[in-house]
Amino acid sequence: xxxxxxxxxxxxxxxxxxxxxxxxxxxxxxxxxxxxxxxxxxxxxxxxxxxxxxxxxxxxxxxxxxxxxxxxxxxxxxxxxxxxxxxxxxxxxxxxxxxxxxxxxxxxxxxxxxxxxxxxxxxxxxxxxxxxxxxxxxxxxxxxxxxxxxxxxxxxxxxxxxxxxxxxxxxxxxxxxxxxxxxxxxxxxxxxxxxxxxxxxxxxxxxxxxxxxxxxxxxxxxxxxxxxxxxxxxxxxxxxxxxxxxxxxxxxxxxxxxxxxxxxxxxxxxxxxxxxxxxxxxxxxxxxxxxxxxxxxxxxxxxxxxxxxxxxxxxxxxxxxxxxxxxxxxxxxxxxxxxxxxxxxxxxxxxxxxxxxxxxxxxxxxxxxxxxxxxxxxxxxxxxxxxxxxxxxxxxxxxxxxxxxxxxxxxxxxxxxxxxxxxxxxxxxxxxxxxxxxxxxxxxxxxxxxxxxxxxxxxxxxxxxxxxxxxxxxxxxxxxxxxxxxxxxxxxxxxxxxxxxxxxxxxxxxxxxxxxxxxxxxxxxxxxxxxxxxxxxxxxxxxxxxxx
Amino acid sequence: xxxxxxxxxxxxxxxxxxxxxxxxxxxxxxxxxxxxxxxxxxxxxxxxxxxxxxxxxxxx
Numbered sequence: 001x002x003x004x005x006x007x008x009x010x011x012x013x014x015x016x017x018x019x020x021x022x023x024x025x026x027x028x029x030x031x032x033x034x035x036x037x038x039x040x041x042x043x044x045x046x047x048x049x050x051x052x053x054x055x056x057x058x059x060x061x062x063x064x065x066x067x068x069x070x071x072x073x074x075x076x077x078x079x080x081x082x083x084x085x086x087x088x089x090x091x092x093x094x095x096x097x098x099x100x101x102x103x104x105x106x107x108x109x110x111x112x113x114x115x116x117x118x119x120x121x122x123x124x125x126x127x128x129x130x131x132x133x134x135x136x137x138x139x140x141x142x143x144x145x146x147x148x149x150x151x152x153x154x155x156x157x158x159x160x161x162x163x164x165x166x167x168x169x170x171x172x173x174x175x176x177x178x179x180x181x182x183x184x185x186x187x188x189x190x191x192x193x194x195x196x197x198x199x200x201x202x203x204x205x206x207x208x209x210x211x212x213x214x215x216x217x218x219x220x221x222x223x224x225x226x227x228x229x230x231x232x233x234x235x236x237x238x239x240x241x242x243x244x245x246x247x248x249x250x251x252x253x254x255x256x257x258x259x260x261x262x263x264x265x266x267x268x269x270x271x272x273x274x275x276x277x278x279x280x281x282x283x284x285x286x287x288x289x290x291x292x293x294x295x296x297x298x299x300x301x302x303x304x305x306x307x308x309x310x311x312x313x314x315x316x317x318x319x320x321x322x323x324x325x326x327x328x329x330x331x332x333x334x335x336x337x338x339x340x341x342x343x344x345x346x347x348x349x350x351x352x353x354x355x356x357x358x359x360x361x362x363x364x365x366x367x368x369x370x371x372x373x374x375x376x377x378x379x380x381x382x383x384x385x386x387x388x389x390x391x392x393x394x395x396x397x398x399x400x401x402x403x404x405x406x407x408x409x410x411x412x413x414x415x416x417x418x419x420x421x422x423x424x425x426x427x428x429x430x431x432x433x434x435x436x437x438x439x440x441x442x443x444x445x446x447x448x449x450x451x452x453x454x455x456x457x458x459x460x461x462x463x464x465x466x467x468x469x470x471x472x473x474x475x476x477x478x479x480x481x482x483x484x485x486x487x488x489x490x491x492x493x494x495x496x497x498x499x500x501x502x503x504x505x506x507x508x509x510x511x512x513x514x515x516x517x518x519x520x521x522x523x524x525x526x527x528x529x530x531x532x533x534x535x536x537x538x539x540x541x542x543x544x545x546x547x548x
Numbered sequence: 549x550x551x552x553x554x555x556x557x558x559x560x561x562x563x564x565x566x567x568x569x570x571x572x573x574x575x576x577x578x579x580x581x582x583x584x585x586x587x588x589x590x591x592x593x594x595x596x597x598x599x600x601x602x603x604x605x606x607x608x
Contacts, residue, residue: 173608211606222608245594256594276607287607349605365588372584384576388565396562441563448556488588491579506577507566518568519576 005153006049009086016040023049023080026120031166034324035114035127039082042111042133046087048103050152053079055115057165058125060196065171065217066119074118077125081152082111084133096154103155112159113150117168124166126184127325131161131292134326138469142292142317142326143267143535146189162272162291163188164325168197175223176200176231177321178287182272182354183235190356192236203234222284225350228274237354240362244349252346253278257364259348260331263290264310265363266353269423270535274352275318275329277342285349286342292317294328298467299418306371309420312466316344358453359423359484361493366456367421369488370480374460375414377497377504384502388523397525405501405527408462409477417460417477422533423484426451435539437530441522442503446496449505454484455495459532472543475529500527 006023010016016036020027027033055077066073083106090102111133115125131142142162150157163184167177179200186192195203204227205212205219215221223231225241232239242262244253263273273290294315299307314335315328323340330336333345342348353363381402389399403410409417430451434443458480465475478499486493497504502523509516531540567573580588 175607178607222606224606228607256591276605278605284606284608364591368584368587368591369580372581373578376578376581380578384565387576388563391565392562399563441561489580489585491577494578497578504578515570516568517570517573518566519573520564520566521576523563523565 004051006051007047007087007090008049009046009088010040010044010082011086019047023078025078025080025116025123027123028120029122029124029166029322031124031322031324032114035124035129035164038129038134038325039111041135042082042129043084044082044111045085046083048081048083048087048090048152050079050081051076053077053115055079055117055125056194057196058115058117060198061168061171064196064198077118078116079152080114080116081150081157082113082129083109084111085109100154103153103157107155107157110150110157110159112148112161119168119170121170122166122168124164127164128159128161129325130159139295139297140292140317141295141535143270144185144189144272144291145536146185148188162289162319162325164319165197165321167321169220171217171220172197172201173220173222173284174321175228175287176204176219178274178289179204179228179231179235181289181319181321182232182237182274185272186235186237186354195235200231200235204228204231206230225276225352228287228352232352232354235354236357238357238359239352239354241350241352242364246349253349255348258310259344259351260313260316261308261310261367262351262353262364263316263344264293264308264313265367265421266423267291267293267316268309268420268535269363271353271355271423274354275316275344275348276350276352277347278349286320286322288318288320288327288329290316290318290329292326295469297469299463305415307416307418307463308367309418309466311418355423356454361456361482361484361486361488363421363423363456365488366423366482366484367419367458369482369493370421370456370458371415371419373480373494373497374417374458374478374499377499377502378410378414381499381502384504384521385523388521399523400525402499402501405525406477406529409500412462414460416463418463418466419458419460420476420532421456421458423454423456424533426453426455428538429455429457429481431538432533435541437528437540438498439503439522439524439527441524442498445503445505445520445522449496451481451495452483452485456482456484456493457533458482461532465529471532471534471537472540474532476532477527477529501525 112129114127117125147160212219277286279285293313295312317326318329320327330343333343336343459476460478481496483493494506505520507518
């Protein structure tokens with residue numbers, strides 16, 4: 001099969017507005033225009049349009065559905081690639097080898113792609129836009145990234161982002177699209193299984209039920225939370241779900257804890273979160289996938305008891321299969337605009353977190369335990385220091401009062417500390433913390449400590465430690481580490497508690513773990529604030545040494 | 549050791565305490581307070597009640 005490619009310049013408004021018609025792409029949904037806006041915002045100046053593209057996803061849909069219809073449908077898709085520079089020079093190159101090498105040379109300029117399906121009601125198969133180019137605004141954090149290799153004209157390209165697909169209303173709804181987006185991210189980023197949309201449908205509807213069989217094909221108009229959970233389990237995820245409580249009299253949704261805390265914690269852990277938004281006037285609701293956050297540059301003055309870094313989030317970035325990538329979902333109802341029809345506060349009915357296996361403790365419970373632990377540790381700090389002084393060899397220096405290790409930290413109530421709780425790999429925690437600005441005695445213990453696959457970490461800062469968007473200028477004073485496989489009761493999940501001037505480690509001998517339970521603590525006179533975790537950083541070498 | 553195999557530095561130093569006895573462990577360990585246990589139980593029960601009301605909410 002010949003696979004012709006076309007290329008062109010995207011410079012003027014007219015170039016963008018006529019792009020779809022010039023390429024003879026029909027779009028009844030309007031999503032394509034939104035994606036064009038996104039690529040234009042990312043700096044696209046040129047495109048290559050690849051025809052006759054065989055898309056694995058659409059091939060699966062064609063095999064399961066379109067090939068069974070009376071009316072014939074085409075199997076072949078096309079793919080539209082965007083670059084941040086004019087690529088029309090490729091058309092003037094005299095040899096094929098020069099063309100392929102020319103595309104190779106533009107790898108750094110690649111901004112991503114849109115797979116166009118041959119169905120006018122839902123043309124967007126897959127779209128991935130280079131996340132780092134979506135915005136240069138430092139207030140925007142895109143938490144969920146995976147690399148997508150692309151083979152074009154014999155060249156190898158790559159884009160890092162989060163995928164979008166459009167619901168194909170003939171066979172699925174936004175729920176399947178949301179499952180697909182999360183599932184594809186885990187496939188590309190974490191080695192999870194590859195699932196086509198028909199396979200997701202099959203998993204969601206097995207066992208089937210009366211509700212989803214109100215439409216044909218079953219499940220093509222909506223799914224229930226149960227259906228979504230079944231599909232996510234088939235994708236090797238272990239979802240945890242939290243629901244709001246509807247206050248029907250006042251048409252309000254009541255959450256036990258603010259939903260932004262839940263969403264922010266898991267996004268901060270690099271895990272996309274499915275959000276169920278209520279429909280208008282009793283209509284079917286809408287599912288989107290949260291992939292990032294928009295942060296304000298200082299803690300709001302209204303942050304009350306037990307503030308958290310979720311209070312810094314003004315919007316969540318969501319991939320919405322009907323509206324496009326990185327749409328801004330306001331957290332607060334007061335921030336609703338015409339730009340997006342929902343807000344988290346008014347409209348989020350449930351959040352669903354597709355966790356990996358070996359996580360047996362939710363983020364809100366980890367945060368509750370961590371808060372309790374740090375309050376208890378601060379209250380008893382002098383007891384640990386007194387004991388350290390008592391067993392010190394004669395002639396040892398004197399341990400001063402804990403207050404002198406960090407007067408700012410101990411000058412506020414622990415309940416006023418700002419918490420930031422996230423899930424991370426034990427080995428990543430260890431790698432980061434050994435390269436952070438913690439005291440050497442603390443690192444000496446960490447060096448020999450074995451960790452479970454996943455740990456919950458809660459960082460604690462003062463309100464003023466979190467000003468600005470520069471991660472190097474933000475400060476952490478204390479942190480708690482919990483075993484994500486541990487029990488939520490009895491303190492069995494405790495691994496590490498660290499406050500200025502004191503750190504406590506729970507230990508055991510693997511040969512006899514119950515009888516050998518022990519404790520190690522380290523008391524020091526000096527302490528300095530250290531760096532918060534930064535997504536994608538394994539160390540803090542890029543921060544200036546004298547940064548405060 | 550004198551067999552050419554070395555180990556990392558001895559961790560014992562000023563300010564370090566290591567305890568292994570059961571009695572001392574119980575004295576110095578930190579366990580969730582009654583307030584924390586109650587808060588966790590409330591979190592979990594609230595979630596179950598909500599789920600019963602919204603289990604058939606559909607998205608499409």
